[in-house]
Amino acid sequence: MNRLSIQTIAVLCLVSLAGCATSLDTGAEKVQVVTAAQKERLCQSLGVIGTEQRLGPNKPSNAxxxxxxxxxxxxxxxIxxxxxxxxxxxxxxxxxEALKCKF
Structure with missing residues (x-):
């Protein structure tokens, strides 16, 4: 393989991995992780949620x-x-647990 082919393959691999990343939707960057004490004092439950991430390089972050x-x-x-x-x-x-809190 010539140098250009190797570089092209490397770029395609990086692009495909980046495509697996889950980005934050509008408003999600403002969601705060709360403690049990904060939850009891300041928050109302909106229900329990469950998410999974099976593929990609950064599974915990994407989940x-x-x-x-x-x-x-x-x-x-x-949350x-x-x-x-x-x-x-x-x-x-x-x-x-998804929460609506009075911060």
Whole structure:
């Protein structure tokens, strides 16, 4: 292979990996992780959510971004993480409670 072909393959690999990243939707960047004490004092539950990320290089981050996006889509501004799991073969998951908090 010539140098140009190797560079082209490298760029295509990077682009395909970047395409697997889950970005934050509008409003999701404002969602705050809360403690159990904050949850009890300041927040109202909007329900329990669950997210998974099976593919990609950064499974835990992508699973959390999906959870933050879901909280924002429900009108929430807080998230209480109930559990998170990581298995490099199976992927990552987040189970959390979506919250509307008085911050």
């Amino acid at each position: 959390m971004h999906k959870a933050l996006n879901e909280v924002a889509s429900k009108g929430g501004n807080g 209480f993480v109930i559990s998170s799991n990581l298995d490099w073969a199976e992927g990552a998951s987040v189970t959390a």
